[in-house]
Amino acid sequence: MRDWFGDFMYMSEILPRFSNKFKKPNDNTLSKKMDNDMSLGAIISGNFFIGTGRRIGGKYIVTYLHVVKKITNPGGLASIADIDRSKLDDPTVYVTFASSLKRRQRPKFHIKPDVIYINAQFEFAILELKSFECLPRGHKDRVSEIRPENANKFKKSHDSTLSEQMVNNMSVKMKSVGAIISNDSVRGTVFRVGSKYVMTALHVVKSVTNPRGLPSIADTDWSKLDHPTVYIKFAASVMDDQSPKFYIKPDVIYMNKQLDIAILELKSLECLPRSLKLSKYMGHVKxxxxxxxxxxxxxxxxxxxxxxxxxxxxxxxxxxxxxxxxxxxxxxxxxxxxxxxxxxxxxxxxxxxxxxxxxxxxxxxxxxxxxxxxxxxxxxxxxxxxxxxxxxxxxxxxxxxxxxxxxxxxxxxxxxxxxxxxxxxxxxxxxxxxx
The missing domain is CATH 2.40.10 (Thrombin, subunit H)
Known part of the structure; x- marks a missing residue:
């Protein structure tokens, strides 16, 4: 599966409750690829509107995980598997991209009885459409939304501009930053240091080795780091199936509980991105x-x-x-x-x-x-x-x-x-x- 996450950008339109309420008031973050080809649709089950989905890539829909569960187990019954994929194959379950649900002639796009990807941490799921013939392109010209009265007449309140050298420099450094993944879920961020190591927060490591904080598991039991579902990816998207996985030795080479810092050692050094330079003296940083x-x-x-x-x-x-x-x-x-x-x-x-x-x-x-x-x-x-x-x-x-x-x-x-x-x-x- 290719990295179809590069095919959508404005997920805030379908994931409003993940909008930023904490931290900086404005988003000036950058990804490696910024694309706005998308299409918003409604997910219907039994003639009832269940939730919103966004078409991504050629034939996929991204939506909330709880929307999928409303279809597969609407009553939340314990006797039914958490996600009974067979119910997605019901003829009354489909996606429509019509501007109004009242349109009788709206085209219906039915869903394959499977969930391609689930992320429990961010609570979203990827579904595959049976047919993508006549699917709307969903391209949205963001430039046309700019109005003269909304234009910034006299500068931003702060300077977040980057020079070409800074962009190139940061682009190289981004390759050295990865995600630690456990059971297909991102646990935190890591980055390359030294000859064969990665650095991260200690609580990130413990979220892998003892996610429930059970007292029966020793603080220094790192055996779960050796599990095949635990690895690191340095790709721009963790769902890029073509990117290599780097496995971790079942040990923490260095940790400091007060600083909340841990150093992990990688099993293989082949194709590793370069390490980042660590500063011994911080000085005055703005x-x-x-x-x-x-x-x-x-x-x-x-x-x-x-x-x-x-x-x-x-x-x-x-x-x-x-x-x-x-x-x-x-x-x-x-x-x-x-x-x-x-x-x-x-x-x-x-x-x-x-x-x-x-x-x-x-x-x-x-x-x-x-x-x-x-x-x-x-x-x-x-x-x-x-x-x-x-x-x-x-x-x-x-x-x-x-x-x-x-x-x-x-x-x-x-x-x-x-x-x-x-x-x-x-x-x-x-x-x-x-x-």
């Missing part, structure tokens, strides 16, 4: 370029350029001002003592720095690059309670939805801090990675 997976709309690898590194003193002042004006936010139920305000105490750790990026879940482990060097590794979003509660019914009632964008950001671990620990714990590895 912005970083972040490469990773975890874009809220597009599952492919992307680059978020010129992410602002935030001034901690300014953040602390803004936090005090916000919580003084909104005391109810401190009274959230189910949060750790001290409420959401206490979560910002991590800003006092000198081994990390905050920045704004558009990435979300799946980006943990992504490199933060300043010019040619990696200066940080993205490990978490802050405040964590906002991220946990935004899909909760208590989201609005708690008042946490009022949290302004400037108080939502990511934390990156400084490579300088990793080096200062590693050179004493495993000096030979430090020499390999940093020299």
């Amino acid at each position: 912005c970083v370029n972040i490469i990773g997976f975890g874009h809220p709309i597009d599952p492919r690898k992307r680059l978020d350029p010129n992410c602002e590194v935030l001034n901690i003193n300014h953040i602390i002042t803004a936090i005090e001002n916000f919580f003084n004006a909104n005391p109810s936010v401190l009274q959230l139920n189910g949060l750790k003592p001290g409420g959401i305000k206490g979560e910002y105490n991590e800003l006092g750790n000198t081994f990390m720095f905050p920045c704004h990026t558009f990435f979300e879940q799946g980006s943990s482990g992504a490199p933060a690059i300043e010019e040619n060097d990696v200066v940080g590794i993205l490990v978490k979003g802050m405040p964590f309670s906002y991220y946990e509660m935004r899909d909760s019914p208590y989201f609005t009632a708690s008042g946490i939805d009022k949290l302004p964008n400037n108080l939502k950001f990511e934390l990156c671990i400084k490579t300088e801090s990793i080096f200062n620990d590693m050179r004493y714990v495993v000096p030979m590895l430090a020499d390999d990675l940093f020299d």
Whole structure:
């Protein structure tokens, strides 16, 4: 199967609840390929509208996983398999691309009784159409949507432009960033370091070895890394079947729980992309370029350029001002003592720095690059309670939805801090990675 994810771009139109509510207010991330050939359709079952789907590639439809389950098991019965694919073959189940569902003469495109691909983490599925004769091209001329009254008359509020040299430089570096995959699901971002290693966040590794956090599994039980369904891909899309899989040795060569950092060793060095250069000294950095997976709309690898590194003193002042004006936010139920305000105490750790990026879940482990060097590794979003509660019914009632964008950001671990620990714990590895 070819990389048909390159055939659609504006997934926000069919995946609105994945739109960015956390992090940067604007998306200026870039993928290797940006294409807008698409077509929006309605999925019908028994003459009822079930959900929306987007045609991708030549004969596929992408939609929500719960839409598929509404067809295959509408009652949610335990006696029926989670996805009984045979029900997709029902003659009353089809896709239509008509502008109105009231049109009696609308063409119907029936679905093959199979689910080509499922991603449980991002909750979407790929279906295959039986026939793609007379399918609409779905090409949309985005330029025609620009109106003079909406044009930016006097610059953007910030500069996110890139020179040709920067674009070429980042394009090369993107090849060294990959995704760690377990059971066909992206667990996080990794990037090449040293002679035969990859670096990522420690919690990403543990999401593979102990996804449910069971106390019966030892913290240092890395045996699941050796499973054939666990591997790394450096392709632009993890669903590119032609790209090689790189398997991992069942061990963590280096880890630091406080820094949330782990180094994994690859089994094979054949066709490995080049390693990224790690900085021993961060200095004063105003912005970083972040490469990773975890874009809220597009599952492919992307680059978020010129992410602002935030001034901690300014953040602390803004936090005090916000919580003084909104005391109810401190009274959230189910949060750790001290409420959401206490979560910002991590800003006092000198081994990390905050920045704004558009990435979300799946980006943990992504490199933060300043010019040619990696200066940080993205490990978490802050405040964590906002991220946990935004899909909760208590989201609005708690008042946490009022949290302004400037108080939502990511934390990156400084490579300088990793080096200062590693050179004493495993000096030979430090020499390999940093020299």
